[in-house]
Amino acid sequence: METPVSGTRLENKVAIITGGAGGIGSAAGRIFCNEGAKVALIDRDPDVIDAAVEGIRRQVAGAQVMGVVADVGEEGAAQVAVDAVLKKFGGIDVLVNNVGIRRYEAVADAPWDAWDDILRVNLLSFVSMARAALPALRxxxxxxxxxxxxxxAVYGxxxxxxxxxxxxxxLALTRTMAFEEGEHGVRVNTICPGYTRTPFHVNRMGNEAVDALVPPCVLQRWGTPDELAYPMLWLASDEASYVTSATFMIDGGFPAEGGGTAVRTKL
Known part of the structure; x- marks a missing residue:
């Protein structure tokens, strides 16, 4: 069911969201569109990105949203993606670096190519997108x-x-860029999600296992993608115009009970 654009918090702003086909990325895209932004979702899988774009168009009447297929861990691909957004929307006001991959291996066991892949996507894609988008952001x-x-990034x-x-x-990249870009009118901040019920976790664990797991946080529940996207909305808006170089823990109060990270299941 479509809902018309209902807010103006991002009116006349253009936003890029990498990892835009994922749970948090697509939620942010929908919420940004609902607040008047023009949004570009970037991801590697054309079928998934098309589905995310169409999902937003179904839910937000009049949504101005585009999909871009790119592996932004490659610097040239990031520039091509940014150029496509500039051609379509004419500028860039917000960049959400959200893309990420993960592996479940100890330091002693992870193969070297896993380190290469994770650092390329989880760190260097943030650099490639920032470098490509900064002229427009400035x-x-x-x-x-x-x-x-x-x-x-914070808890072991x-x-x-x-x-x-x-x-x-x-986190270090965010602080450095905030100091470098403040004079150009560009704010740089970080959010740190805790346990978030995304399609990734549901596909990996199954609905029953996700339902049974109680995250070790004060609120003792999973967050939703929307609950991660709304803090992004605030940081993207002019309401946060005096906020830069900050780290926001969006984690339900994690970790609870003196710093332990053990999880438990419902009885």
């Missing part, structure tokens, strides 16, 4: 870059060394 005079990291855990290291690097 011209905007009110540019906002939102980098999606992870609670794993077993079995995800490459992923957590890449996400920790995103």
């Amino acid at each position: 011209r905007s005079g009110r540019g906002s870059i939102i980098n999606v990291s992870s609670t794993g 855990r077993k079995g995800m060394g490459a992923y957590d290291a890449s996400k920790a690097a995103v």
